[in-house]
Amino acid sequence: MPDVINTHGEIRQDQWQVIERPVEGEVLTLPDDQPVLIPADLWLAGDYAGNDRIGAWFDSHEEPEILAGRVNELPVIAVNFPKFVDGRGYSIARILRERLGYRGELRAIGDVLLDQLHYMKRCGFDAFTLRADKDSGKALQCLNVFSNSYQAATDNDLPLFRRRAS
Amino acid sequence: MYVYDEHDRQMAAERVAQFRDQTDRALSGELAEEEFLPLRLQNGLYIQRHAPMLRICIPYGMLRSAQLRRLAKVTRDYDKGYAHFTTRQNVQLNWPALENVPDILADLAEVEMHANQTSGNCIRNTTTDQFAGVQADEIADPRPYCELIRQWSTFHPEFAFLPRKFKVAVNASEHTDRAAIQVHDIGLQMVRNEAGELGFRVHVGGGLGRTPMVGPVIRDFLPEFDLLTYMEAVLRVYNRYGRRDNKFKARIKILVKALTPEGFAEKVEAEWEHIKDSPTRLTHEAVEHIRGFFTEPDYQSLDNATDLLAKQRFENREFDQWLSHNVDIHKKPGYAIASLTLKKTGIPPGDVTADQMETIADLADQYSFGEVRVTHQQNVVLADVRQDQLFDLWQAITPLGFATANLHTLNDIICCPGGDYCNLANAKSIPVAEAIQRRFDDMDYLYDLGDIDLNISGCMNACGHHHVGNIGVLGVDKKGDEFYQISLGGSSHHDAEIGKILGPSFAREQVPDVVSNIVDVYVEQRTAEENFLDTYRRIGIKPFKERVYA
Structure with a gap:
């Protein structure tokens, strides 16, 4: 069971299991004993709304806009970073938060390392599952490495130039 | 500043x-x-x-x-x-x-310097005209906008892991482009619309490297205050849809080409619609606040020193040449813009010692309000020199080797560090620059040739901007040997164009001869008004090819 870290660096464990996309021809099979994250398009195609034990996940090439109008029916949305240098997940997160108005938990999964946590937090992620070999104990320091920022993002919609002017 | x-x-x-x-x-x-x-x-x-x-x-x-x-x-x-x-x-x-x-x-x-985002797949240092703020023909000073872009792009949380590097340049002059904006990922040309409002013409998808392209215009007029929201829209479209499967096809120019400029512009406009009125939209106060850092220095009210300079020029021919080539007109009467060349033959272009840096700092304090500008042609500029002190300045820099009056000539070569230093290089570039400078060591001949941009890159990453040199030299590797491919007709200015490859490549020792042959064709064919690029554009590549491969 991997550690899940929140924006305060607190570590907990939970049961959410990421269900991979089934290969073509196979159907999605879900375990009945634990909550699951399923590919977002399959959540949309299925009849899962209202089930607080079923969340969704996006891969980095997928379009968060498919959930427009429905994001807040989901208890958890995860965004996968297939490689930590794949920066598409940051845009997906901001669109989910700022455009689609998602208020639930937004979790970074996949190749999630320490030195990217600060950027992820700024883009609206509030839960992080670090890659297994990374030290969760260092997450807090990395989340708070900067105490200020120049530009607006999900965590602060006022860029520094507006705060300076006031 | x-x-x-x-x-x-x-x-x-x-x-x-x-x-x-x-x-x-x-x-x-x-x-x-x-x-x-x-x-x-x-x-x-x-x-x-x-x-x-x-x-x-x-x-x-x-x-x-x-x-x-x-x-x-x-x-x-x-x-x-x-x-x-x-x-x-x-x-x-x-x-x-x-x-x-x-x-x-x-x-x-401690002195407000850093190395942030000078490399990597992120938004790099924004560049502009080295004459910003001191030339008469600019729409507005571009530096406040460069600084606003710097702040917006510094540690931007969404754009730290782009498909590839991302370079922005801003130009404000109506008649010249010293910032080469059309070969940048985003090139911003400051303009005024019919109502007199300030804004930008936006080029996206220019660049050099493996697939050189001149950036198409995707928006004719972007109002001033919309600068950052629009850039955020461009970057978001690129971050989401730029190719990540192949590093050589990952620059935004490939995406713009794949979608067509019109298709790309539509995507950007659709994205921008969502964020154009967000708090990232600039405010009058924010722009004024930054503009307040780029006020004029404490200029004295002077007349042009026309008579004095005429006398000094008459008495000293070398000073006369330096004034003609390395000094530009300033917007303020009595002042001038002086370029110090770091292109002395035998020294790698752009190299400067610690002692020289300190000397330049002293000169800046003495002659130019303590400010120095670095140019993308790898020279340095003292932008606010009193005309009546130009002669003193020239005397001070002559023994230092900074007064070589070769600015814009064939010898003012742009050159990357090449195989002497760089891991990526296929071939050395510094010795090629030196060999060409040695071949063309007659200053009168150089002046007679007029402005010629000669740019050398040691590999197709094109740090030496060879594609936009009037004459471009590219180092290539042929089975472990260093060869050099020549291109002609490139330009990085308002008439930006990618040069055409002349033909098969040459061994290093042949390059000076090849350049001589090219220059000879120009000299034989030119009319009185033409510079090298004009002649090339009129007669085409064929006469050059025939001579070089005869």
Whole structure:
């Protein structure tokens, strides 16, 4: 069971299991004993709304806009970073938060390392599952490495130039 | 010039602390090399052929004398006492030790300098015209907008892991383009619309490298205050849809081409619609606040020193040449813009020693309000020199080798560090530059040839901008041997164009002869008014080809 870290660096464990996309021809099979994250398009195609034990996940090439109008029916949305240098997940997160108005938990999964946590937090992620070999104990320091920022993002919609002017 | 406030200072300090921690973890093995790689790149640190290379940012090319002195000190304390001015208005140290880099960055932060985002797949240093703010024909001073872009792009959380590097340039002059904006990922040309309002014409998808392209216009007029929201829309479209499967097809130019400029523009407009009225939209107060840092220095009310200069020119022919070639007209009467050339034959273009940096700093204090500008042609500019002090300045820089009156001539070569320093290079470039400079050592002949941009890159990454040289030289590898491909007709100015390849490549020792042959064709065919590019455009590549491969 991997550690899940929140924006305060607190570590907990939970049961959410990421269900991979089934290969073509196979159907999605879900375990009945634990909550699951399923590919977002399959959540949309299925009849899962209202089930607080079923969340969704996006891969980095997928379009968060498919959930427009429905994001807040989901208890958890995860965004996968297939490689930590794949920066598409940051845009997906901001669109989910700022455009689609998602208020639930937004979790970074996949190749999630320490030195990217600060950027992820700024883009609206509030839960992080670090890659297994990374030290969760260092997450807090990395989340708070900067105490200020120049530009607006999900965590602060006022860029520094507006705060300076006031 | 922009001066840090407590916010800038705090973030600069936090950045140094962050990189110190990252370097410690890399040295201890806790951070794998591939994990450290983008972190160190975004702090300017490459691992090069001989040693690490540190690329220090000079935001839009502006330096204070105190910063130049600190650079000199850093090169003495941590390197071999010299540095290299690059074609992106930055400066590079070629021999720092990895474990010293956090200390170097801390020393630089004390004078409001850094190496943030000078490398890596992120938004790089924004560049502009080295004559910004001192030339008569600009729409408005571009530097406040460069600074606003710098702040917006610094540690941008969404755009730190783009498909590939991303370069922005701003130009404000109506008649010249010294910033080569049309070969940038985003090129911003300042314009006024019919109502007289300030804004930008936006080019996206220009670039050099493997697939050189002139950036198409995707918006004719972007109102001033919409600058950052629109750029955010461009970057978001690129971040989401730019190719990540092939590094050589990952620049935004490939995406713009694939979608067509119109298709790309539509996507950007659709994205922008969502965010154009967000708080990232600039305000009058914000622009004025930044503009307040770029006010005029304390100019005296002077007349042009026309008679004095005429007398000095008459008495001293070399001063006359220097004035004609290396000094430009200033917007204020009685002042002038002086370019110091770092192109003395035998010295790698752009290289400058610690002693020279200190001397330039002293000259800046004495003659130009303590400010220096670095150009993408790898020269330095003193932008505010009193005309009645030009002769003194010229006398001071002549023994230093900075008064070589070869600006814009065939000998004012743009040249990357090449195979002598760079891991990526296929071939050396510095010896080629030197051989050409030695061949064309007759200044009168050079002046007679007029303006010719000759640019040399040691590989197709094109740091020496060979595609946009009127004559371009590209180092290529042929089964382990260094060869050089020649292209003609490139331009980085308002009439931007990618040069055409002349034909099969040449061995290094042939290159000066080839350039001679090309120049001979021009001299034989030109009309009285034509410069090299005009003649080339009129007669085409064929006569050059016939002569060179005869």
